[in-house]
Amino acid sequence: MSLVNLAHVCSHLNNATRVRLGITSIPNTLLHLQLCHALQHSGYISSVVRGGPTPPPQHTLLDVPTANDEDKGVEMLTQSNVASQRLWVGLKYWQSQPVLGKMVMVSKPTRRVTIRASELRNVILGADIGYVDGVRSPGESIYLSTDRGIMEARDCVRNKVGGLVLCRVL
Amino acid sequence: MSFARPARCVFCSFSRGVSAGTRVPSRQFHPSPTQFTDRKPRFANFKARDGKTLEELSRNMKPEHFQPYTEKEKTALKEEYTPSQLAAIEAGEAAIDPKDMAEQFALRKDPMRLHYIDDFSTIEPGVDKHVRAPKSNSDYNATLKTDEDFIDDFARFFAELPSEATAADWVRFTETLRLTRGKEENELNPHSALVPDLFSPGESLSGKTKLAEVFETAEESFGRKEEITEAMKRLVQSTGYTPLQIASLSTKVLVSHSVVNQTRLGKVRRMYCLSIAGNGNGLLGIGEAKSEEASDAVTQSKYRAIRNMQPIPRYESRTIFGDVKGKVGAVELRLMTRPPGFGLRCQHLIYEMCRAAGIHDLAARVDRSRNPMNTVKAAYEALMSQRNPEDIARARGRKMVDVRKVYYSGRY
Numbered sequence: 001m002s003l004v005n006l007a008h009v010c011s012h013l014n015n016a017t018r019v020r021l022g023i024t025s026i027p028n029t030l031l032h033l034q035l036c037h038a039l040q041h042s043g044y045i046s047s048v049v050r051g052g053p054t055p056p057p058q059h060t061l062l063d064v065p066t067a068n069d070e071d072k073g074v075e076m077l078t079q080s081n082v083a084s085q086r087l088w089v090g091l092k093y094w095q096s097q098p099v100l101g102k103m104v105m106v107s108k109p110t111r112r113v114t115i116r117a118s119e120l121r122n123v124i125l126g127a128d129i130g131y132v133d134g135v136r137s138p139g140e141s142i143y144l145s146t147d148r149g150i151m152e153a154r155d156c157v158r159n160k161v162g163g164l165v166l167c168r169v170l
Numbered sequence: 171m172s173f174a175r176p177a178r179c180v181f182c183s184f185s186r187g188v189s190a191g192t193r194v195p196s197r198q199f200h201p202s203p204t205q206f207t208d209r210k211p212r213f214a215n216f217k218a219r220d221g222k223t224l225e226e227l228s229r230n231m232k233p234e235h236f237q238p239y240t241e242k243e244k245t246a247l248k249e250e251y252t253p254s255q256l257a258a259i260e261a262g263e264a265a266i267d268p269k270d271m272a273e274q275f276a277l278r279k280d281p282m283r284l285h286y287i288d289d290f291s292t293i294e295p296g297v298d299k300h301v302r303a304p305k306s307n308s309d310y311n312a313t314l315k316t317d318e319d320f321i322d323d324f325a326r327f328f329a330e331l332p333s334e335a336t337a338a339d340w341v342r343f344t345e346t347l348r349l350t351r352g353k354e355e356n357e358l359n360p361h362s363a364l365v366p367d368l369f370s371p372g373e374s375l376s377g378k379t380k381l382a383e384v385f386e387t388a389e390e391s392f393g394r395k396e397e398i399t400e401a402m403k404r405l406v407q408s409t410g411y412t413p414l415q416i417a418s419l420s421t422k423v424l425v426s427h428s429v430v431n432q433t434r435l436g437k438v439r440r441m442y443c444l445s446i447a448g449n450g451n452g453l454l455g456i457g458e459a460k461s462e463e464a465s466d467a468v469t470q471s472k473y474r475a476i477r478n479m480q481p482i483p484r485y486e487s488r489t490i491f492g493d494v495k496g497k498v499g500a501v502e503l504r505l506m507t508r509p510p511g512f513g514l515r516c517q518h519l520i521y522e523m524c525r526a527a528g529i530h531d532l533a534a535r536v537d538r539s540r541n542p543m544n545t546v547k548a549a550y551e552a553l554m555s556q557r558n559p560e561d562i563a564r565a566r567g568r569k570m571v572d573v574r575k576v577y578y579s580g581r582y
Contacts, residue, residue, distance in 0.1 A: 043566030094565030136507060137492030139562035 001031055001145065003109040003166075009035075010103040010167055017091055017098035023055055023064070025086040032087055034150040035166065038143055042152060044100040044169060047090035050074060052081065055088055064090045106132060106142065106165040115144070116162040124157055132165055141169045224287070228276040233268035295410035296453060297481055306361040312352030323347060405473045419479075420526050421447040421472045424519055425542045429460065443467040444543055447475035448526025452487070455479035456550050482527050483556045486510075489531040491559060496552030500539035505552045508533050520549045527553070 009026045016024040026032050028050055036048040049056050049065040056065040057072040065088055067074055077085065092099035107113045111131070119129045123142070126134040135142060135153065142153040146163035156162065239247065239260070247256055277283075293301055315323075327343050350357050369375075398413065406413060425444040430437045441464040448454040457474025461467035485491050485507065493506045505520070508531040514521050516534030519542055524532055536545055 043568045092565065094561065097565075099565045137494075138557055138559040139566070140492070 001164075002029075003105070003107055003112070005029065006031060006035070006166065007105050007109070010105055013089070013091075013100060013103055017093075017100050020093065020098070021091060023088055023090050025051075025055070025088050028085040028087050031145075031150070035143060036087060036089055038150045038152060039100070039169070042141055042169075044092065044141075045089050046092050047088075049088045049090075050077070050085055051088045053084055053086065101139075101170040104168045104170070106168055113165045114163065115165055117157060117160045120144075120153055120162055121157050124153055133168075137170065139170070143167055143169070225277055231272045231275050233272045236268035236271045238263060294453075296479055300410060307353065307355035307359050308361045309353035309356035312350045312356050314350055315348070319351070401469065401473055405476060408477060411476075416476060419447050419449050419476060421445055421475060422522055422526065423468055423471065424522060424546055426464070426467070441467040443471035444546060445471040445475045446523055446526050446546070447472060447479055448523075448528065449479070450526065450528045452481050452484055452528055453479045454482050454523060454527035454550070454553065456546060480554070482529075482553050483558055484527075484529060487528065489529060490553065491556045494552040494555050496548035496550075496555065498544040498548040498551060499541065501536065501541055501544040501548045502538045503534060503536040503545065503548050503552060505549065506533040506535070507531075517545075519545050523549055523553075 005027060009032055012024065012026060026036075033048065033050075036045065039045045040048055047064045047066055049067050051065065052075060056074070057069075058064060059066045059069050060071055075081065075085075113131045115123070115129065115132055123129050123132050123134050126136045128134050132142070143166045144151055144153060144156050144163040145166050146156060146161045148159065148161060150166070151159070151161070151163075244256075247259070251259065277287075331339065348354070348357055402413065402416075405411075405416065409416075411419075423443055423445045425442075427442055428439050429442045430439050432438075440460045440462055442458070442460050443464075444456065444458050445468070446454065446456050455475045455478035457471045457476070457478055459467045459470035459474060461470060483491055488510060489507045489512075490505055491507065493504060495502070495504050497503075503520075505516075508515075510531060512531040512533070514524050514530065514532050516524070516532060517536060517540075520532075520534045520536075523546065524530075534549070
């Protein structure tokens with residue numbers, strides 16, 4: 001789990017939303033894929049599709065590349081193309097403002113921050129715990145890496161699991 | 171009881187004077203008046219359990235609660251209203267079924283209900299849409315008078331004719347005689363497809379305009395002839411508020427100092443003023459002005475603040491939506507949402523702004539520079555930069571209830 005690469009992804013997504021890109025790509029790793037799925041589940045991004053160095057073809061009706069496109073399909077993963085694969089992330093905008101406002105790393109490569117479920121509950125209620133600031137603004141989320149995959153902080157509290165605090169989305 | 175105290179009458183023990191402590195302390199070290207523990211409260215004590223919410227009230231409303239007026243109430247009404255008005259009131263009361271009344275009084279629960287309670291009988295300029303006068307005087311139900319109507323008119327004219335009638339009476343009658351039935355304006359000033367006049371009534375080339383009716387009514391309501399300045403007139407025209415409403419807004423000068431312009435002729439000193447205006451219920455504006463005269467700068471900045479008033483999003487009409495940041499120049503500040511009863515724990519400038527806007531729970535932190543002018547501007551920017559949870563829910567495509575419950579979780 002490289003937090004260096006994750007930090008690069010956060011910065012890249014921030015830069016991409018600032019220049020209002022519709023679609024952008026990030027390196028294809030399991031961590032990034034899981035985080036993107038969590039973001040998509042929360043509604044911050046519209047689509048996540050694995051593809052080559054060029055953007056995958058758009059869905060005929062949806063105008064965005066989709067992973068379950070029956071018509072065009074997704075490129076098969078082989079040993080020869082695995083190194084060049086990237087994750088193509090569809091970004092969302094609402095009233096000319098990016099939906100994915102700002103991604104900030106909580107853990108750093110030099111300082112990994114873990115949190116327990118009981119403490120995480122207080123973070124959700126707005127209290128600052130250690131290096132993790134409370135969730136006080138509407139539309140704010142924290143993503144954690146747990147033994148059940150990458151989850152949103154509120155889901156962690158619901159399932160009573162703690163973990164490594166990855167990033168915060170505003 | 172101390173033995174040093176003299177014996178007292180038994181009945182005196184019921185009076186206030188027997189309390190052990192002295193009634194009036196001999197020395198007071200503070201200017202505020204002494205508070206006696208047995209003093210009567212100004213307002214009757216009211217227990218929370220005896221209270222009812224609006225929702226409970228409306229839910230438990232039954233047709234029996236809407237009874238016709240009793241004799242006692244009718245006599246009280248008679249003092250206020252004329253018999254014809256009273257008859258109209260009674261007819262109106264009789265026309266509505268108490269069952270309907272009980273149903274209509276309840277808070278709506280259907281999906282098309284509004285998500286807030288509002289008084290729709292008043293129009294709030296800046297929030298609600300402007301009310302415009304009807305475009306034409308047309309009365310589509312107007313009809314020409316019949317012969318019988320004219321006969322009635324003439325009969326009334328002759329009946330009301332004074333004993334020493336002159337030709338002038340006849341001329342006045344013929345000039346004012348109307349030919350149609352319906353709205354008077356429809357006949358006197360009908361809608362026309364022709365090009366309108368260059369000047370509206372009371373307007374001329376010299377630019378003299380008649381006082382608008384608004385000012386006259388305001389003067390009447392004030393009960394005295396208060397001088398209304400040109401600036402006030404323009405403010406009334408541009409905002410749509412009446413002078414009375416403007417007087418009820420809370421305005422305050424927050425920053426004022428003199429500024430100097432260095433020209434080749436010398437230094438030109440002027441007063442600078444920054445004011446805020448708010449209605450204490452979600453509207454806030456800031457205005458700046460410079461003038462040679464200090465008083466002129468104050469009024470100008472206040473009027474500009476009233477013109478700039480904008481609705482500020484408030485959570486539960488008491489605090490803000492989430493923590494927000496503002497930055498103007500070197501002033502960086504953070505406004506933080508707080509639970510009910512927290513109060514306004516912030517510096518005086520932000521306190522005044524919150525008070526004018528009707529925010530009651532808030533904490534603020536001004537980092538870096540604390541320049542008063544930029545603090546006010548940054549706080550305004552921060553207040554306006556709040557994100558509406560409804561917009562967030564729409565943007566993310568997630569249900570509103572989820573967002574609300576999750577982000578405020580019953581605590582904030």
